[in-house]
Amino acid sequence: MEDTILKVEGIRKQFPGVLALDNVRLEVKRGEIHALVGENGAGKSTLMKILTGVYRKDAGKIEFKGKEVEIHDSKSSQEMGIGIVYQEFNLLPHLTVAQNIFIGREPRSFVRFILNENEINQKTRDLLDMIHLNLDPRTKVSSLTVARQQMVEIAKALSFNSEVLILDEPTAALSESEIEDLFRIIRKLRNNGVAIIYITHRIEELKQISDRVTVMRDGHYVDTVRTQDATMSQIISMMVGRVIYESSPEIPENASDETVLEVKNLNRGRVIKNVSFKLKKGEILGFAGLLGAGRTEVTRAIFGADPFDSGEIYVKGRKVNIKSPSDAVNLGIGYLSEDRKRYGVALGMNVEDNIVLAAFKKFLNYLGWVNRAKTRSATDNMIKLLSIRTPSLVQKVKNLSGGNQQKIIVGKWLTADTDILFFDEPTRGIDVGAKSEIYRLLNDLAAEGKSIIMISSELPEILRMSHRIIVMCEGRITGVLNPGEATQEKIMQFATKRE
Amino acid sequence: MNGIKTGAEQTATLAQKQFQGRSIFRADVMQKLLAFASLILMFIIFTLASPNFANFDNIVGILLSTAVIGVLAVGTTFVIITSGIDLSIGTVMTFSSVMTGVFITYWKLPIPVGVAGGLVAGSLCGCFSGLLIANMKLPPFIATLGVMMISRGLSLVISGLKPIYFVDTPVFNKIAMGTVLGVPNAVLILFAAAIIASLILSRTVLGRYTYALGSNEEAARLSGVNVGAWKIAVYTLGGMFSGLAGVLMASRINSAQPALGAEYNLDAIAAVVIGGTSLSGGEGTILGTVIGAFIMTVLINGLRILSIPQEWQMVVTGGIVIMAVYLDIIRRR
Numbered sequence A: 001m002e003d004t005i006l007k008v009e010g011i012r013k014q015f016p017g018v019l020a021l022d023n024v025r026l027e028v029k030r031g032e033i034h035a036l037v038g039e040n041g042a043g044k045s046t047l048m049k050i051l052t053g054v055y056r057k058d059a060g061k062i063e064f065k066g067k068e069v070e071i072h073d074s075k076s077s078q079e080m081g082i083g084i085v086y087q088e089f090n091l092l093p094h095l096t097v098a099q100n101i102f103i104g105r106e107p108r109s110f111v112r113f114i115l116n117e118n119e120i121n122q123k124t125r126d127l128l129d130m131i132h133l134n135l136d137p138r139t140k141v142s143s144l145t146v147a148r149q150q151m152v153e154i155a156k157a158l159s160f161n162s163e164v165l166i167l168d169e170p171t172a173a174l175s176e177s178e179i180e181d182l183f184r185i186i187r188k189l190r191n192n193g194v195a196i197i198y199i200t201h202r203i204e205e206l207k208q209i210s211d212r213v214t215v216m217r218d219g220h221y222v223d224t225v226r227t228q229d230a231t232m233s234q235i236i237s238m239m240v241g242r243v244i245y246e247s248s249p250e251i252p253e254n255a256s257d258e259t260v261l262e263v264k265n266l267n268r269g270r271v272i273k274n275v276s277f278k279l280k281k282g283e284i285l286g287f288a289g290l291l292g293a294g295r296t297e298v299t300r301a302i303f304g305a306d307p308f309d310s311g312e313i314y315v316k317g318r319k320v321n322i323k324s325p326s327d328a329v330n331l332g333i334g335y336l337s338e339d340r341k342r343y344g345v346a347l348g349m350n351v352e353d354n355i356v357l358a359a360f361k362k363f364l365n366y367l368g369w370v371n372r373a374k375t376r377s378a379t380d381n382m383i384k385l386l387s388i389r390t391p392s393l394v395q396k397v398k399n400l401s402g403g404n405q406q407k408i409i410v411g412k413w414l415t416a417d418t419d420i421l422f423f424d425e426p427t428r429g430i431d432v433g434a435k436s437e438i439y440r441l442l443n444d445l446a447a448e449g450k451s452i453i454m455i456s457s458e459l460p461e462i463l464r465m466s467h468r469i470i471v472m473c474e475g476r477i478t479g480v481l482n483p484g485e486a487t488q489e490k491i492m493q494f495a496t497k498r499e
Numbered sequence B: 001m002n003g004i005k006t007g008a009e010q011t012a013t014l015a016q017k018q019f020q021g022r023s024i025f026r027a028d029v030m031q032k033l034l035a036f037a038s039l040i041l042m043f044i045i046f047t048l049a050s051p052n053f054a055n056f057d058n059i060v061g062i063l064l065s066t067a068v069i070g071v072l073a074v075g076t077t078f079v080i081i082t083s084g085i086d087l088s089i090g091t092v093m094t095f096s097s098v099m100t101g102v103f104i105t106y107w108k109l110p111i112p113v114g115v116a117g118g119l120v121a122g123s124l125c126g127c128f129s130g131l132l133i134a135n136m137k138l139p140p141f142i143a144t145l146g147v148m149m150i151s152r153g154l155s156l157v158i159s160g161l162k163p164i165y166f167v168d169t170p171v172f173n174k175i176a177m178g179t180v181l182g183v184p185n186a187v188l189i190l191f192a193a194a195i196i197a198s199l200i201l202s203r204t205v206l207g208r209y210t211y212a213l214g215s216n217e218e219a220a221r222l223s224g225v226n227v228g229a230w231k232i233a234v235y236t237l238g239g240m241f242s243g244l245a246g247v248l249m250a251s252r253i254n255s256a257q258p259a260l261g262a263e264y265n266l267d268a269i270a271a272v273v274i275g276g277t278s279l280s281g282g283e284g285t286i287l288g289t290v291i292g293a294f295i296m297t298v299l300i301n302g303l304r305i306l307s308i309p310q311e312w313q314m315v316v317t318g319g320i321v322i323m324a325v326y327l328d329i330i331r332r333r
Helices: A045-052 A074-080 A098-099 A117-130 A147-160 A176-191 A203-209 A232-240 A295-303 A325-330 A340-344 A351-363 A372-385 A403-417 A431-447 A458-466 A488-495 B007-022 B028-051 B054-080 B089-107 B113-136 B140-159 B168-178 B184-204 B205-220 B225-251 B262-274 B287-305 B310-332
Strands: A004-015 A018-027 A035-036 A060-064 A067-069 A082-085 A163-166 A196-201 A212-217 A222-227 A260-266 A272-280 A284-289 A312-317 A318-320 A333-336 A420-424 A452-455 A468-473 A475-479
Touching: A004 A045, A004 A284, A018 A045, A018 A196, A018 A325, A018 B089, A035 A045, A035 A176, A045 A196, A045 A232, A067 A458, A074 A082, A082 A147, A082 A468, A082 B028, A098 A147, A098 B287, A117 A147, A117 A333, A147 A163, A147 A176, A147 A475, A176 A196, A176 A203, A203 A232, A203 A260, A203 A351, A203 A488, A212 A232, A212 B287, A222 A232, A232 B113, A260 A295, A272 A284, A272 A452, A284 A431, A284 A458, A284 A488, A295 A325, A325 A333, A333 A403, A351 A372, A351 A403, A372 A468, A372 A488, A403 A431, A431 A452, A452 B205, A458 A488, A468 B262, A475 A488, A475 B089, B028 B184, B054 B089, B054 B184, B054 B225, B054 B262, B054 B287, B089 B140, B089 B225, B089 B262, B113 B140, B113 B168, B113 B225, B140 B262, B168 B225, B184 B205, B184 B225, B184 B287, B205 B225, B262 B310, B287 B310
Parallel strands: A018 A222, A035 A196, A035 A212, A082 A163, A163 A196, A284 A452, A284 A468, A333 A420, A420 A452
Antiparallel strands: A004 A018, A004 A060, A060 A067, A212 A222, A260 A272, A260 A312, A312 A318, A468 A475
């Protein structure tokens, strides 16, 4: 086709232990919004990182405007005219909007090392006008909302005269009205001839915004279709392929009536507003909502990681005063952070040390020394119980896969005899196979009588795993859904129900 | 459709936000007012407590001692804004004054050349730290700790453990101690250095990248900023200010004292932090640092005037530093 701007064929990328991309292709035309869909771990982000020069491809070819090109680094990709807005923004919070957009290529005055601040601001104003964004270029980025920060990223990507603009899950953290704004801007850019690659998890957005859809699965290319020719269920079945997500929930039914954790009127500033709920023994309670809805904040407050303003917490019927995580652990609460690398595991330490980390007291002998034999056998037990794949006990945790790291954290909390477990995005950044193992593990734990709160932004995951679902929006609980009545649409309605 | 804001409402809230953003309650403005107010308050307290505090000679003394620590602190401000640290500034200052002594007294070079040599010596030390940090990926704390020891040792070796006096060149003493309308040159040099540093921070590429490195180094790198080279530039600039402080110091006491210096490291860093520069990087101003330096010297001077023993002065100064930083943490919450 003559107006094809970007054509990618036979791309292959191998990471240690994982074949991330295998014979992937993608073809994007000028002036189209080309959606790229697939489950987590399908390889979308890896493919985009190859296009933007973050990773090097192992095989395959990339054609840009009909010529084969090699993309060496992010600079060469930018100069070619490929812009990207990552899910995690790359902004400098202390700098202004204009300073962020022109970082690394500031307009200079006649004396070369002096900045021309007027020109930076003027050029930024022009860019912002182009996408109809009413924003002072001199505003500090840290004072902007997430949606506005994203617009700044888009403006920055456009400032390179990008002809291909990649948006990686741009709506993940936005409200309905903000999404409308974003879509308006995206359509305008398309009408100006920009090719847009739109990565999303939200199937319902495809009909609204995309012209064509390419589906990826497990690092492979599945198909490209015109959005208007396909039904949503066709696209979903292409994404899922061999059934990894069973449609019906596979949760154990033995959630009892015994309440193990009760929270009454929890408040913290503007992030937690009047949150009350009960967690039953053996229950998996799903917390759904958009990013920033306050789910993580609630669990962190209960766990004693953040202070809260008011509210009462009851554990197994007793009112408790949790001031720090160590209080929570003593009461049998364990917390698995969404950010494993920062809060979950000690990456530089080995498997054994991580597993016994929260329960050291159990392993001290009468002199106060650590009893290595005991820690070793406890670790061995966990490795067997959770089927952790590690060459040895003394393997450093940073060398293991995300799924195995997650299991080690679970092992740590089980070793510490906790029976109320908070899982914050337990499958984030874990590949599909390991995901189902984590699901099985959660089910087994619940079946044994452990009580679980699972925070997840993936609706299929929430629907499949939870006995009950609590939906939050802007710090409030906006809905509680019982099994059978929950659907993706209902959750999204509650998740965007603002005051 | 309740709950969805109209465009106009959104613009209104945004306008409000921007208004708040520019108001006097902005955190950095508050910090400077707070710091300035405590400086004035301290001044008043010491004036009331002792008749000897607010007299002309003593104030000139305060200004003079602020000149050295102030110039050091101004240079370190750049480094700390990048979320780095430089522990070697005080000893590099001494090294520079020893080198100035070598150039002028031993080698009989003209004074301007000797002064320039002192600045170059400081810059080279800074550049060396920068290379260790940017190219060999040493943590700034360790790299500059090493440079601190090296520069201290070299000062002693080169001087043969003896002070170098500038007796043959009486003009050298005028660099710091000459006066314009009663104000010592050293103080004017501090203000000139502060103004130039302030312009570098706000108007030049180097200043912009100083903030960028501290704000989000990875984002700056992905935007095509050569972070390594700019880091070296920042440490070199910091070294140059240490060199300037070294020349001022030597000129003020009319000699290069090789054993001096180590205690200046932390005093200067304390001044920067009291002045509102965040050790986690990305924010900070020269004005704040200058105020911070004055707070440090007024405090030390005032305590001495009240004849509080030196060992207790240290205890009080330490307490003030802790309090200043703690107030800053509370304010940021």
